[in-house]
Amino acid sequence: xxxxxxxxxxxxxxxxxxxxxxxxxxxxxxxxxxxxxxxxxxxxxxxxxxxxxxxxxxxxxxxxxxxxxxxxxxxxxxxxxxxxxxxxxxxxxxxxxxxxxxxxxxxxxxxxxxxxxxxxxxxxxxxxxxxxxxxxxxxxxxx
Numbered sequence: 265x266x267x268x269x270x271x272x273x274x275x276x277x278x279x280x281x282x283x284x285x286x287x288x289x290x291x292x293x294x295x296x297x298x299x300x301x302x303x304x305x306x307x308x309x310x311x312x313x314x315x316x317x318x319x320x321x322x323x324x325x326x327x328x329x330x331x332x333x334x335x336x337x338x339x340x341x342x343x344x345x346x347x348x349x350x351x352x353x354x355x356x357x358x359x360x361x362x363x364x365x366x367x368x369x370x371x372x373x374x375x376x377x378x379x380x381x382x383x384x385x386x387x388x389x390x391x392x393x394x395x396x397x398x399x400x401x402x403x404x405x406x407x
Contacts, residue, residue, distance in 0.1 A: 266351065267324050270316045270344040270390055272382035273337040279308040283336075284360065291358035298323045301351055303359040303394060307380040313337065314363075314382045316394055318351045344387030352395070361397050370396060 277283065284306055295301065295317075302317040315331075317324055332340050353359060363371070368378035374393040375385055382390050 265321050266318060266348045267321045268316060268318045268344070268346050268348045268352065269324050269328055269342070270314075270387055270394075271328065271331070271340060271342050272315075272390070273313045273331070273340040275311040275313060276336055276338050277311075279306050279311050279313075284362075288358055288360055294327075295319075295357040298327070300324065300327060301353045301356055301358075303353050303356055303361060303397075305361040305363050305380075305394070305397075307363040309364070309379065310381065312380055312382065314380070314390060314394075316353060316391070318348065318353055321347075339383070341383055343382060343385075343390055353398070366397070370400075 275283070284304075287304065291304065298319065300317055300319040300323055302315060305314040306312070307314070317327055319327075328342075331337060363380050371380050371393070372378040373396070374389045375381065385393075
């Protein structure tokens with residue numbers, strides 16, 4: 265059975281290119297071995313991670329439990345968890361979006377303010393934002 269999990273968290277340190285590159289390198293290797301796909305979004309003004317992961321229920325749950333125990337995260341909030349028939353992010357072992365480079369109007373389309381705050385957004389609104397990022401080609405590191 266396939267599932268999709270969406271969560272938000274705050275980084276315990278400043279989000280920068282080196283931090284994101286390290287996370288992506290590790291994620292891509294791990295995810296390939298475990299059949300996981302997804303996208304990691306970062307927003308450095310508020311040190312926010314927004315991540316969606318897809319795969320088998322066992323593998324996704326295991327990865328999420330590891331993330332919850334990861335000292336690089338705080339305020340980890342589960343936004344959406346659902347059974348799915350097909351993957352939405354099958355082309356990405358772990359895609360990446362730097363939301364600092366996105367037009368704030370896109371964020372405002374799905375949020376109360378033009379600043380990404382997934383803790384104040386619903387899970388469906390966050391998924392709609394991610395769908396829009398896919399359609400605009402904003403997600404990088406396609407496998």
